[in-house]
Amino acid sequence: MTTPSGACPHAHDDAAYVLGALSPTERLAFERHLPTCEACSTSVRSLAGMPGLLDLADARVLADPVPDPPLPPALLASLTRTVVARRRRRATVVAALAGAAAAALALAVPAALDLADRPPSARWAATPGPRHPRSRARWSRRATCP
Numbered sequence: 001m002t003t004p005s006g007a008c009p010h011a012h013d014d015a016a017y018v019l020g021a022l023s024p025t026e027r028l029a030f031e032r033h034l035p036t037c038e039a040c041s042t043s044v045r046s047l048a049g050m051p052g053l054l055d056l057a058d059a060r061v062l063a064d065p066v067p068d069p070p071l072p073p074a075l076l077a078s079l080t081r082t083v084v085a086r087r088r089r090r091a092t093v094v095a096a097l098a099g100a101a102a103a104a105l106a107l108a109v110p111a112a113l114d115l116a117d118r119p120p121s122a123r124w125a126a127t128p129g130p131r132h133p134r135s136r137a138r139w140s141r142r143a144t145c146p
């Protein structure tokens with residue numbers, strides 16, 4: 001049997017059944033349901049070992065947990081130094097990249113403006129042209145023609 005949403009109405013009873021926490025009425029209803037529902041049967045089989053595992057736990061440890069050992073006093077200072085060094089390194093890299101970008105812009109913008117101010121034939125001569133010697137010769141003839 002499932003709910004309109006498709007979930008088993010006893011889907012949350014499996015662990016309580018295994019641990020013996022259901023009331024007698026709920027237990028009887030769940031035991032009648034088990035043979036008809038593969039999901040609940042599988043869940044109960046997977047939880048069957050849980051009571052035995054819980055019996056192995058030391059109740060004194062659960063009642064009075066052992067506190068964690070204290071952290072070394074130098075740990076905070078070491079972490080702080082590491083974080084500060086990383087931030088400083090990151091700021092240096094960002095500043096260097098920003099400087100490189102500004103330098104590239106400072107070089108590229110005047111060159112582009114200079115090319116835009118020249119007449120078309122001068123623009124041909126100012127561009128580097130092809131690398132292959134035959135293409136380069138053809139290109140330079142074209143560049144010198146008006």
Ligand SMILES: [Zn+2]
Nearest residue numbers: 008010037040
């Ligand atoms: Zn079920």
